[in-house]
Amino acid sequence: MxxxxxxxxxxxxxxxxxxxxxxxxxxxxxxxxxxxxxxxxxVHKQWYGPRSAEFSAHAQALTQGIKAVCQAAPGSESTALAQARETWKDTTLAWEKLVAVAIGPLIERRSLRQIDFMPTRPELIERAIRTAPADARAMERIGTPAKGLPALEWLLWTKPITPASPACRYAQMVVAEVQTEAQALASGFAALAARDWSExxxxxxxxxxxxxxxxxxxxxxxxxxxxxxxxxxxxxxxxxxxxxxxxxxxxxxxxxxxxxxxxxxxxxxxxxxxxxxxxxxxxxxxxxxxxxxxxxxxxxxxxxxxxxxxxxxxxxxxxxxxxxxxxxxxxxxxxxxxxxxxxxxxxxxxxxxxxxxx
Known part of the structure; x- marks a missing residue:
């Protein structure tokens, strides 16, 4: 080219x-x-840098939102779930703007596949919940169709998570991966935004x-x-x-x-x-x-x-x-x-x- x-x-x-x-x-x-x-x-300084930082901030908030659902006291579950749903929406819309034109770290890290593989596979999500991965290494063995924002949508709407359940613990593992990837993207684009391309x-x-x-x-x-x-x-x-x-x-x-x-x-x-x-x-x-x-x-x-x-x-x-x-x-x-x-x-x-x- x-x-x-x-x-x-x-x-x-x-x-x-x-x-x-x-x-x-x-x-x-x-x-x-x-x-x-x-x-x-x-584009790096005024678009990808700010958009990736925005996505990372929303992903962090979503991590806290999922945690709040999983730790919700009796009687407050529906409120926590409703708040987590709204945070998921904010996170997903920030992601859509960022990935609309995928360049740089988004391609290098294959982030679209990691964060937004579709269609999600409910049977694989349920199998992963039964597997109960305990850490990031265990999550590596879970296929991408059972992870990312689509899987969280399924866990928040189609079969909503409940406090202290295996599904809730799995949702926390999924959102932790999304947050990690979001932070990596924000760091990658921040470095590109700081670069003096005129040199x-x-x-x-x-x-x-x-x-x-x-x-x-x-x-x-x-x-x-x-x-x-x-x-x-x-x-x-x-x-x-x-x-x-x-x-x-x-x-x-x-x-x-x-x-x-x-x-x-x-x-x-x-x-x-x-x-x-x-x-x-x-x-x-x-x-x-x-x-x-x-x-x-x-x-x-x-x-x-x-x-x-x-x-x-x-x-x-x-x-x-x-x-x-x-x-x-x-x-x-x-x-x-x-x-x-x-x-x-x-x-x-x-x-x-x-x-x-x-």
Whole structure:
């Protein structure tokens, strides 16, 4: 994969940009040229660093929430369970935003598989509970389909844990693994955020190319794996269509998870609001990166396509089958534009990562 390396500096007057971009900045401010170092510095410092820290904090709170359920006094079990459920939701939504475009430590550690393997296997969860793993080494022998956030969803909603039960003790082991992985991700992204990418421009080329590939992969994972595939796979029996087997169904979090995932993908794609991003300090979305290189028509096309998808995703629920398919078409339009025009403009070859489908 190759990304164009340009050593010159360039500035584009913001007053010449479309109103949707220019309205958020002063008319006499110039848009700087952005290179791969500025791009990688921005995404790590302003997106992955904060998002991974947020996920880690929620995972820690979830650990305490599960512990509270397991130690709940008679009469307080339902309150503790309700609080743990809300904390699980917060943790999962933070995770969805972080993993929407999986790069760096998320790929290297295969975190999607470790934290969010789906579908979960209830029979394997029940077998693991009977096995009663006592420590981290014992948990290594438990398969990933019986662990992670999906397993905790099953233990909090489908067959809720009760205080001092074997299932509760297993839930504590599962959430401890999630917290450990979350801390490792936060540490990994903090190190990348602290790195001065401007010291070696070539070193930022491959990571940016990986990012663009994973951004396209994130669009497709949301569109197909999480939205369209379950809907299209629902079968008809006796004239009645079975409900789609969407992820997060037990907790009722499916639509919110879609929205969080789209937030992660779109925030990295298009400029939202604020001042002109400064190289080395601010998040530089793909649209803004293109504008900094004078590719305004393509940047505007990307921004418009993202806005159309915003509208398609807004207020979407799992009960709106036609709207789900419409949102899928909107997501597909962003993906096609990315593959056909955005990636070539950046001289990035779109490939396939074996981490995409975990």
């Amino acid at each position: 190759k990304l164009r390396r340009t050593l010159c500096a360039a500035f584009v007057a913001v007053s010449a940009l479309p109103h949707a971009f220019a309205q958020n900045v002063a008319a006499n401010v110039a848009l700087p040229f952005y290179g791969p170092p500025a791009f990688m510095q921005g 070696d421009e070539e070193a930022a080329v491959a990571p940016m190319s990986e990012f663009v590939n994973q951004w396209v992969g994130g669009l497709e994972r949301l569109r197909w794996a999480n939205m369209e595939k379950p809907l299209r796979a629902a079968t008809t029996q006796g004239g009645t269509r079975k409900p789609p087997a969407y992820n997060r169904t037990a907790s009722g979090l499916t639509a919110q998870a879609w929205a969080a995932e789209w937030e992660g993908v779109s925030a990295l794609a298009a400029f939202r609001a604020g001042n002109v991003p400064q190289p080395g300090q601010d998040l530089v979305p793909i649209e803004t990166y293109l504008r900094g290189r004078g590719l305004n028509p393509l940047a505007s096309k990307l921004a418009d396509t993202v806005r159309q998808t915003d509208a398609a995703m807004k207020g979407l629920t799992t009960a709106q089958n036609d709207r789900v398919l419409g949102a899928g078409r909107a997501l597909s339009a962003v993906k096609r534009l990315a593959e056909a025009e955005v990636a070539p403009a950046l001289e990035v070859n779109i490939g396939f990562s074996d981490a995409d489908g975990d």
